[in-house]
Amino acid sequence: MSESYPEDIVTCAMQPIIDLDIPLVLRSSIERHGRDLMELAVGLLNAGMDEQHIRPVIKQACSSYRDELISAILGLREHHEKQ
């Protein structure tokens, strides 16, 4: 039971990333990021934090990655167009 809501929190936070058109070369990075976010969510839960507090932390951590991901996608597209 306690492990299901970290999963739900991470899935919700990752949704805006999943919706992006992701180049193949970046997919393993996204999978790894999802796993690391899950580990963080479980860690926060184990430290006694409740869902209400975990959710914004995971959301913020994920949005940080999303900013970087969008830059990476744009950079790769630009390079691809020049080849």
Place this chain on the structure above:
Amino acid sequence: MKNNKQLDDEEGRLAALRRYDVLDTAPEEPFEKLTELVRSVLGVPIAAVSLIDAERQWFKSIAGLVACETSREISFCTHTIKQRQPMVISDATLDMRFAKNPLVAGDPRIRSYLGIPLETPDGYNIGALCAIDFKPRSFSDNEINILSSFAKLVLNELELRQIAMSDALTGTMTRRAWIDCAVKEFARSRRYGSDASIIIFDIDHFKAVNDVHGHPAGDAVLKTLAQRCIGVLRDSDMFGRIGGEEFAVLLPATNAQGARDLAERLRKRFADEPVDVHVQALHVTASFGICGLNGSIDGVAAWLAAADKHLYAAKQNGRNCCEGGEKQIIGICA
């Protein structure tokens, strides 16, 4: 392959750090968000992404303190990167390594510290994510695990950046990444008056390879020649695919003659070793233009243009040859 060998390989570690091309870049929101989160989740006044350069620790992000860098010798994170495990200091005044440290004895009067090494996939600790307090405190296993998770997120963002800087086919830098690095190296060479050179090369008749043998064969040629080149370059050299079949190498601390010698070695190796494509061996050559940095070159665009001029001359002179780089030519590089 990760083992403790990388912990003692300072040259390799610095090369790994340089590959991320992050030192001396402007503050960026993704990293700021993570250090702010660390601060609030762990309840510490300071959190930082600290990268350990040769002589300094430089903060990609620091929350709770106004600082850009410190000397390496007083840095706590310098100790963190010497190990694989987190470094926990509950009271710095009781630790002989830090009791007399100016950051402990004076402002900001650090008392406790938790640092997680930022370990690259190839096993180098390029820096640390750290949480710092002004009062003595212990860090629980849960808190250590949480900071370790945040450290993985920091690495993911750095890795993402590196993927974006890499040409997926050849593994070399993209044009944009190469130019960014070249701009920094140009500035560094100017500041210290040190040598630096550019080699650019273009695969001869590459269109015919694609037309006659197909694009997979063309891709195999690009990958093979890039790998041969990587095999002879130093960690500090910067290698990028700057056009379809055009590559550039920036060689720090190398004069024009040294660059010319290297270009000639590469040219000979390309010409002597056919590329295996399916069951065929394709004979492929490349033309090279070399330009050492000299006083009349005012920027990377001019430097690249000068090397390109020599590359054009190599094409005109029958291809499969090197032009530029000789001492007598340096004077007309710009």
